[in-house]
Amino acid sequence: MSLPHPSVRCPPTPNSTRVLYKPSTGPHLGPGIITPVVRLDRIGKRYGRGPWVLRDLSLDVPRGEVVVLRGGNGSGKSTLLRVAAGVTAPTTGRVTRGASVGYAPERFPTGVRLSARDYLRRLAAVRGVPARWDLVEALNFAGDPDAPMATLSKGNAQKVALVQALQATDLLVLDEPWAGLDAATGAVLGELVTSAGAAVLLTDHHGHELPGAREVHLGEARGGVVVIELDRVGEAFSLIEALEGVSSVRSVGSGARVEVRVGHSDGVLVEALRLGCSVRSVRS
Numbered sequence: 001m002s003l004p005h006p007s008v009r010c011p012p013t014p015n016s017t018r019v020l021y022k023p024s025t026g027p028h029l030g031p032g033i034i035t036p037v038v039r040l041d042r043i044g045k046r047y048g049r050g051p052w053v054l055r056d057l058s059l060d061v062p063r064g065e066v067v068v069l070r071g072g073n074g075s076g077k078s079t080l081l082r083v084a085a086g087v088t089a090p091t092t093g094r095v096t097r098g099a100s101v102g103y104a105p106e107r108f109p110t111g112v113r114l115s116a117r118d119y120l121r122r123l124a125a126v127r128g129v130p131a132r133w134d135l136v137e138a139l140n141f142a143g144d145p146d147a148p149m150a151t152l153s154k155g156n157a158q159k160v161a162l163v164q165a166l167q168a169t170d171l172l173v174l175d176e177p178w179a180g181l182d183a184a185t186g187a188v189l190g191e192l193v194t195s196a197g198a199a200v201l202l203t204d205h206h207g208h209e210l211p212g213a214r215e216v217h218l219g220e221a222r223g224g225v226v227v228i229e230l231d232r233v234g235e236a237f238s239l240i241e242a243l244e245g246v247s248s249v250r251s252v253g254s255g256a257r258v259e260v261r262v263g264h265s266d267g268v269l270v271e272a273l274r275l276g277c278s279v280r281s282v283r284s
């Protein structure tokens with residue numbers, strides 16, 4: 001699919017949702033031209049008459065690029081994934097996407113009566129691609145392939161749900177795909193995601209290493225967020241995680257990237273220094 005005009009755009013940062021962009025490293029068709037598989041164009045989303053969850057958000061993901069959405073609880077990551085996948089419509093703005101879209105929600109719907117093998121086969125047939133039971137096996141599936149999906153353990157159902165999404169060829173949208181997977185299986189999933197060749201958009205609370213992936217940070221839905229980068233964190237990691245106002249902490253080399261709700265950053269900085277960390281940067 002090709003879209004008419006290029007660009008990764010940086011909208012004016014709205015108050016309620018903070019989005020930092022890094023220039024895309026995806027494939028270029030010509031000087032400065034990127035062909036996105038999915039384009040979110042000034043998206044806004046609210047549920048009913050509730051508060052705006054996303055505002056004026058633009059994002060392009062070209063084929064072959066993996067974008068990881070980061071942000072605290074309630075910052076709108078799952079909402080953005082649902083909008084990108086076409087599961088829910090944006091309230092404002094426009095979405096364009098490729099035809100073959102795979103979506104794996106955070107929670108697999110219960111009550112699917114098909115067996116794992118039939119489920120995969122049918123969804124592959126809808127997309128006109130061969131069923132990839134081999135990928136289910138690569139993810140160390142340990143259930144009965146002919147038993148109803150609803151009777152599988154959470155981790156085994158998750159593996160089948162992920163592979164149905166991975167069978168798509170244009171866009172993969174994966175909400176917390178590592179949830180419920182053991183470490184060995186998680187590493188296999190990382191390889192499948194980075195080698196998929198499609199455009200990939202995912203969330204990951206646990207900060208898995210995905211070489212070459214681009215991170216997009218969503219601010220908190222209400223109130224904004226301050227990002228503090230620390231060095232020499234060591235044993236203080238879990239103490240920092242527990243500080244008031246901290247919404248997420250992720251290891252980065254010997255340090256950590258800490259997201260703090262506005263109004264709590266001074267307290268977190270003082271405490272981090274007291275714990276022996278050094279401060280690399282503070283951004284709001």
Ligand SMILES: Nc1ncnc2c1ncn2[C@@H]1O[C@H](COP(=O)(O)OP(=O)(O)OP(=O)(O)O)[C@@H](O)[C@H]1O
Nearest residue numbers: 047050053071072073074075076077078079080221
């Ligand atoms: N179906 C819905 N109806 C009403 N409000 C919703 C709905 N889904 C999400 N929200 C609200 O939208 C906001 C963002 O939720 P969302 O699940 O997108 O955030 P998130 O960043 O994925 O959170 P988490 O990290 O906790 O999974 C929250 O305030 C949530 O309550």
